[in-house]
Amino acid sequence: MDLNFKMENIKRGTLEVVTEEELKDKIKKDKPIAYIGYEPSGSVHLGHAITVKKMIDLQNAGFKVKILLADFHAYLNGKGSLEEIEKISNYNKKCFRALGLSEDTEFILGSSFQTLEDYTHKIYELALSTTLTRAKRSMAQITRDSKDHKVAEVIYPLMQVLDMIFLNVDVALGGMEQRKIHMLARESLPRMGYEAPVCLHTPLLHGTDGSDKMSSSKENYIAIDDEPDVIRKKLQKSFCPQGQVEGNPVIEIAEHFVFTEDKTLLIERPEKFGGNLELNYKDLLEIYAKNELHPLDLKNSVIKRLIEILEPVREYLKSD
RNA sequence: CCCGCCUUAGCUCAAUUUGGCAGAGCAUCGGACUGUAGAUCCGAGGGUUGCUGGUUCAAGUCCGGCAGGCGGGACCA
Numbered sequence: 001m002d003l004n005f006k007m008e009n010i011k012r013g014t015l016e017v018v019t020e021e022e023l024k025d026k027i028k029k030d031k032p033i034a035y036i037g038y039e040p041s042g043s044v045h046l047g048h049a050i051t052v053k054k055m056i057d058l059q060n061a062g063f064k065v066k067i068l069l070a071d072f073h074a075y076l077n078g079k080g081s082l083e084e085i086e087k088i089s090n091y092n093k094k095c096f097r098a099l100g101l102s103e104d105t106e107f108i109l110g111s112s113f114q115t116l117e118d119y120t121h122k123i124y125e126l127a128l129s130t131t132l133t134r135a136k137r138s139m140a141q142i143t144r145d146s147k148d149h150k151v152a153e154v155i156y157p158l159m160q161v162l163d164m165i166f167l168n169v170d171v172a173l174g175g176m177e178q179r180k181i182h183m184l185a186r187e188s189l190p191r192m193g194y195e196a197p198v199c200l201h202t203p204l205l206h207g208t209d210g211s212d213k214m215s216s217s218k219e220n221y222i223a224i225d226d227e228p229d230v231i232r233k234k235l236q237k238s239f240c241p242q243g244q245v246e247g248n249p250v251i252e253i254a255e256h257f258v259f260t261e262d263k264t265l266l267i268e269r270p271e272k273f274g275g276n277l278e279l280n281y282k283d284l285l286e287i288y289a290k291n292e293l294h295p296l297d298l299k300n301s302v303i304k305r306l307i308e309i310l311e312p313v314r315e316y317l318k319s320d
Numbered sequence: 321c322c323c324g325c326c327u328u329a330g331c332u333c334a335a336u337u338u339g340g341c342a343g344a345g346c347a348u349c350g351g352a353c354u355g356u357a358g359a360u361c362c363g364a365g366g367g368u369u370g371c372u373g374g375u376u377c378a379a380g381u382c383c384g385g386c387a388g389g390c391g392g393g394a395c396c397a
Contacts, residue, residue: 208357209358210357219348235356237356238357270355294355294356295356
């Protein structure tokens with residue numbers, strides 16, 4: 001793969017690359033390191049999968065991939081006891097592998113290095129140079145609840161910045177909600193004598209209820225290992241306004257999970273509704289926006305294809 | 321450490337001056353209407369009233385203790 005091809009592959013489907021020049025330099029390095037952190041979660045859903053797929057793109061472009069299983073972060077965010085969190089982090093690890101990450105992917109438990117003396121020391125250093133307002137602002141879209149704010153909430157972003165040092169990160173990937181922490185890292189790390197990481201941000205998938213973000217705590221997600229009839233039911237219930245492409249979760253699922261596999265989507269519909277159609281992504285947007293494709297026909301097609309696409313993931317997770 | 325206020329359904333809050341079967345809105349689920357969902361209309365489920373001890377025929381309500389939250393005061397070599 002040549003440089004431009006790698007760049008295009010990495011950029012595809014992201015909302016921003018900070019910065020493209022820096023990313024080019026990173027690609028030229030020998031075994032550059034790309035990282036993403038996840039708070040272990042009871043269910044790994046399509047929102048997670050978007051970022052995992054992007055990590056695979058990075059892997060294919062020659063990056064060494066490190067996945068941080070951020071148990072302490074989840075703990076600081078009120079997700080439960082460390083024991084509970086560690087248990088589901090093993091399940092998450094299997095989910096991420098099921099999505100197609102290669103064998104040399106490194107999974108690292110946050111607590112395995114986040115209590116090192118040097119790490120702790122640097123937390124204090126960073127705590128001294130970061131304003132409360134800045135730290136809280138960076139957490140606006142991440143923190144679990146919006147009142148009874150705990151000190152944990154501002155320790156969280158500091159740790160995330162330091163993780164990038166300890167994991168030797170060249171590129172940090174995250175959904176758009178991670179942006180402000182990433183920007184804090186880009187500003188803070190050089191001050192501490194380290195190179196700023198390149199930051200890649202993927203879009204957030206809307207919840208099946210049409211809300212801003214698919215989230216395992218809101219019952220508006222499709223898990224990567226949901227059984228076919230569960231996927232069917234959830235998609236049938238999905239918010240899907242006729243003719244509207246923006247913020248439409250069914251369209252988004254087609255974009256990020258169907259059209260990344262196939263060039264076209266086959267719409268099967270009865271003759272009385274116009275008969276079958278075969279659409280590429282661009283056609284889909286056009287025709288749907290013109291009200292020439294009924295939401296139910298779209299749903300049925302996406303349901304059928306998504307169930308097939310997630311089949312190997314389900315199988316992998318059922319095996320031992 | 322001291323004082324005051326607060327804690328009721330998943331969430332926000334009601335529950336008559338003076339103890340008498342714990343309610344509403346939102347959310348959830350179901351039905352109607354749309355060839356989807358949503359919106360709208362109709363209906364249903366949902367509770368150890370923070371925990372604990374007491375007073376009383378009867379306690380969300382009164383009294384004691386504990387926990388958590390909020391505010392103030394005090395201390396500050």
